[in-house]
Amino acid sequence: MPELPEVETVRLGLAKSIVGQVFKVPRLLHPRGLNPKSEVPVAALAGAQISSVHRRGKFLWIQTNEQLALVAHLGMSGQFRISQPEAHIHKHLRVLFPLSDFHLGFIDQRTFGWVSVGQAHGGQVPDLVSHIALDPFDPNFAPKEVVKRIRASNREIKKILLDQAIISGIGNIYADESLWLAQINPQTIASALSPKKVERLLSLATQVMASALAVGGTSFDELYVNVNGESGYFERSLNVYGREGQPCPRCSGPISRIAFANRSTHYCFSCQK
DNA sequence: CTGTGGTCCTGTATGC
DNA sequence: TGCATACAGGACCACA
Structure with missing residues (x-):
């Protein structure tokens, strides 16, 4: 499941390989590959030259010098892959973008x-991304402000970490990992946490995502790979996610898995109070 | 402002 | 072995 470190790995790979390339005529191979909110058909990209590749949270966009941007969200299993024109067509190819x-x-x-x-002027965030909060890797990310917003809520802390309108980029894996690192129970009401604790939580979330990014993200299977088809190696560094029943690396208590916030939540009952 | 539940989807794992 | 069901879940939407 691509979260910030995985999407950033993809962005880095794209930035390295496609800047300067010119779009030929893209082909939509599956109707669900295109967001229904798309302002124009993919074919409108033909002739546009790629100038930069951006990311906010889990959203990516490829800026062209034609005031058009290709925005993308990887969802659960989306991938951008570089290939040679003669290569075989991947079974799950949804949109093909022939470049120069x-x-x-x-x-x-x-x-x-x-x-x-959609229309996008260089340096501006596309419409589809404008409602997404800054992520902790953004130079303008303001931790104090985010701490304030978090503590103003009476929702459970994990739900807030997953709320992309408050802080973006964190998904189920890194939410569980951050809360474990901070020794906070995922169901703690945010307003009950001290500013210091929330600040530390944000700092740990940033750190764990940076560590994951450094090794190319977390790959459980073939559903997440980089633009060259390679896996990331952070899976081996996870402390709680996917480790139900195994001993907590900190206190040796068993890792619990509960259904919460419409997904599974992994935590240590003994040392996350 | 909240929370809940439904929706999209397919491959893999489990249960009988 | 084979079929049915559960599960994985990010974002968004309708509705209370």
């Missing part, structure tokens, strides 16, 4: 991901 020198493919087994094409 090679092909860029949007592949997505579970089709929760999408791409979209």
Whole structure:
């Protein structure tokens, strides 16, 4: 499941390989590959040259010098992959973007991901991303402000970490990992946490995502790989996620898994109070 | 402002 | 072995 470190790994790979390339005529191979909110068909990209690749939270966008941007969300299983034109067509290829020198493919087994094409002036955030809060890697991220917003809520802390309108980029894996590192129970009401604790939680969330980014993200299977098809290695560093029943690396108590916030939540009952 | 539940989807794992 | 069901879940929406 791509979260900030995985999406950033993809962004870095794209930035390295596709800047300067010019779009030929893209082909939509599956209707669900295109966000219904897309302002224009993918074919409108033809002739546009790629100037930069951006990310906010889990959203990506490829800026062109034609005031058009290709926005994308990877959902559960979306991938951007570089390939040679003669390569075989991937089973789950949803949108094909032939570029000047090679092909860029949007592949997505579970089709929760999408791409979209819309007007975007360089340096501006596309409409589809404008409601998303800054992520902790953004130079303008203001921890004090976010701490304030978090503590103003009576919702459980994990739900807030997953709320992309408050802080973006964190998904189920890194929410569980951050809360374990901070020794906070996922169901703690946010307003009951001290400013210091919340500040520390944000700092740990940032750190764990940076560590994951450094090794290319977390891959459980073939559903998350980088633009060259390679896996990340952070899975081996996870402390609680996917480790139900195993001993807590800190206190040796068993890791619990509960259904919460519409997904599974992993935590240590003994040392996350 | 909240929370809840439904929706999209397919491959894998489990249960009988 | 084979079929049915559960599960994985990010974002968004309708509705209370």
